[in-house]
Amino acid sequence: MYLPSFQYLAPKDTGELASLLSDHGDKARILSGGTDLLVQMKSPGLRPDFVIDISGLDELSGINFDAKTGLVIGSAAKLDDIMEMPVVKEKYFALWQSIETIGARQIRTMGSLGGNICNASPAADTPPALVALSAEVSIAGAKGDRVMPVEEFIRGNRQTALKKGEYLKSITLPVPEKNSGSAYHHFRVRGGMEIAMVAVAVQVVLEKNNKTIKDASIALGVVGPTPIRADDAAKILVGQKPSEDLLQTVSQACADISKPIDDFRASAEYRKEILQVLVEEAFDEAYIQVAGDSK
Numbered sequence: 636m637y638l639p640s641f642q643y644l645a646p647k648d649t650g651e652l653a654s655l656l657s658d659h660g661d662k663a664r665i666l667s668g669g670t671d672l673l674v675q676m677k678s679p680g681l682r683p684d685f686v687i688d689i690s691g692l693d694e695l696s697g698i699n700f701d702a703k704t705g706l707v708i709g710s711a712a713k714l715d716d717i718m719e720m721p722v723v724k725e726k727y728f729a730l731w732q733s734i735e736t737i738g739a740r741q742i743r744t745m746g747s748l749g750g751n752i753c754n755a756s757p758a759a760d761t762p763p764a765l766v767a768l769s770a771e772v773s774i775a776g777a778k779g780d781r782v783m784p785v786e787e788f789i790r791g792n793r794q795t796a797l798k799k800g801e802y803l804k805s806i807t808l809p810v811p812e813k814n815s816g817s818a819y820h821h822f823r824v825r826g827g828m829e830i831a832m833v834a835v836a837v838q839v840v841l842e843k844n845n846k847t848i849k850d851a852s853i854a855l856g857v858v859g860p861t862p863i864r865a866d867d868a869a870k871i872l873v874g875q876k877p878s879e880d881l882l883q884t885v886s887q888a889c890a891d892i893s894k895p896i897d898d899f900r901a902s903a904e905y906r907k908e909i910l911q912v913l914v915e916e917a918f919d920e921a922y923i924q925v926a927g928d929s930k
């Protein structure tokens with residue numbers, strides 16, 4: 636469990652970060668909080684020659700909300716600092732809940748949002764919430780910036796869209812429409828530090844009457860190698876008033892497109908059943924935020 640030897644590099648700005656990444660290519664790994672990277676480097680396999688620490692870069696650590704353009708979170712912003720921003724709890728509740736569930740305070744103080752996304756673990760908590768909230772990532776590289784939705788950025792188990800020499804710059808969440816609410820629900824056996832077995836994030840927008848559903852998005856987590864955006868299931872909700880039958884149809888549609896694994900923690904069949912419960916629970920919580928009442 637000792638760290639292998641490596642050269643530690645701490646760029647003073649993003650210009651130097653870009654040139655270090657271009658010089659060292661695949662021999663380098665970015666370190667943000669290190670709560671995933673250092674654990675992986677202590678296990679056999681990951682042996683970078685260079686570790687490039689971005690935690691001191693103010694350019695990557697900002698968290699800024701603008702009422703027109705939305706919330707922009709620097710990739711190295713600490714999870715705990717994001718949670719502490721009142722606007723996150725107020726307007727992006729699903730993201731707030733997904734962060735609150737991560738590890739313990741010590742992990743959230745060290746760990747960053749960018750690290751949680753770039754690590755691309757199928758069990759990571761924030762990606763489903765970010766997908767349901769239609770977040771986009773901004774990638775910086777020698778050829779300029781690229782922007783894409785989170786669901787396109789995470790390509791597979793531990794795989795992202797980052798190309799050689801690129802790094803994740805920021806994450807942008809649009810301003811939620813009026814009359815909208817969101818929630819993130821996950822299932823784990825123990826209450827303590829354990830990764831989720833199944834997770835669901837829902838965002839719902841209601842018409843002015845605060846009853847009929849104007850728009851909805853649903854993202855499923857830990858039931859496939861990447862978060863699944865359940866657009867067809869979400870469409871079933873549009874134009875409807877919630878009812879038990881409607882939610883059962885939606886949760887069944889989510890279970891049908893999920894691809895959970897069978898492992899020592901739970902069978903695929905069990906995960907699909909839990910998924911359906913979580914879809915209904917997360918919907919209820921998001922809906923109540925706006926309607927102020929259960930369906």
Ligand SMILES: Cc1cc2nc3c(=O)[nH]c(=O)nc-3n(C[C@H](O)[C@H](O)[C@H](O)COP(=O)(O)OP(=O)(O)OC[C@H]3O[C@@H](n4cnc5c(N)ncnc54)[C@H](O)[C@@H]3O)c2cc1C
Binds near residue numbers: 710
């Ligand atoms: C005890 C413990 C409990 C945990 N519990 C949870 C949990 O409940 N839920 C959960 O989702 N996670 C959990 N984690 C995992 C981890 O804490 C999170 O994924 C955290 O957000 C990672 O952030 P970091 O800044 O520490 O990433 P790092 O470890 O610094 O980096 C992770 C990966 O992302 C890459 N990277 C980081 N930033 C960038 C960037 N800007 N551009 C390109 N690549 C980048 C790194 O090279 C590395 O491959 C836990 C970890 C521990 C040790």
